[in-house]
Amino acid sequence: MKARVEVVAIDCLMVRLFDVIAEPNMPWMLAASQRLRASFAGHLIDLVPSYTTLMVHYDLRALSPSQARELIDTALTDLQPDAQAGGQCHVLPVWYDLSVGPELSLLARRSGLSVAEVIARHSGREYQVFALGFAPGFAFMGLVDEVLAAPRLNTPRKRVAMGSVGIAERQTAAYPVVSPGGWNLIGRTPSKLFDRERDGYSLMQPGDRVRFEAVEPAEFIRLGGDDRSLEVSP
Incomplete structure (x- = not known):
């Protein structure tokens, strides 16, 4: 190399x-x-x-x-990957719903899939954490199924709710804090992605793997999720 x-x-x-x-x-x-x-x-x-x-x-x-x-x-010099090296595997529960994932229907129309199939495709594979950036604890993950790939919104939202899960091109991510953002939102996770008391602050690090697990709204709330609406229109 x-x-x-x-x-x-x-x-x-x-x-x-x-x-x-x-x-x-x-x-x-x-x-x-x-x-x-x-x-x-x-x-x-x-x-x-x-x-x-x-x-x-x-x-x-x-x-x-x-x-x-x-x-x-x-x-x-003589760099070789360590076959035994590997990050942690995280399972993030996600409530996939139009009330917190307004682009679910858009992705369904673009892909020719039903909303249920979009959810199944997104939660049906394991993702690699490539990098951290944009906001503290924001992990860029990929690669999503090609049929789900979608460009960022033309006009970013001024505020995206903490825990919002989105797709941009073939990347997926979850917003660790309330922030602006232009990704296609498809759900919300109750997982705490950024914590000042945590060593390294971020739940995830480059090299980690992530799997999203669909949960019902009651389970989302039980796990500490916030189902209150935030500004979701561009």
């Missing part, structure tokens, strides 16, 4: 391992992340993984740009 190193800032380099998003990339990304953390050790300020890249923010007072590149080259 030939990684490309790109300059992001005077003290920040981007390591590009792949050019396309794919689930088989993740073991390589995790292995590279571990190697880079070990290589930079105390000189690493932050390491931000994404679908195909790793952003390395290092201490410029301790390392020159050329030294940082040398550490990257050393870390990635």
Whole structure:
């Protein structure tokens, strides 16, 4: 594997391992992340993984740009994914309903499926967590069934309820906090995705796997879900 190193800032380099998003990339990304953390050790300020890249923010007072590149080259030499490595598997209960998932009917029309089939397709596979971003605890997951892929809304909503589950292109995610957003909403989870008291804050981390499990409204409420409506129109 030939990684490309790109300059992001005077003290920040981007390591590009792949050019396309794919689930088989993740073991390589995790292995590279571990190697880079070990290589930079105390000189690493932050390491931000994404679908195909790793952003390395290092201490410029301790390392020159050329030294940082040398550490990257050393870390990635003979890189191999760890067959035993793997993140946690999370099961997120979801109440799929038009009252909290207003795009369910839209996705059904686009795909030619019934609403029940859309729910079955979305909850019927396991998803890889590729990256965290946008909001604290917001995990970008994929890949959804191609028939469910849908572009983001033309006009993002000003407020999306905490726990809202959505689809954008072939990605899926759940909103950890109330925030703006333009994803197609299909349901809501009662799971606490972001917690300041949790180590690492986020329930999920890159490399984890997620399965959505359809639940009835009574179970959603029992688990702490909030069925109150929030602004759901763009």
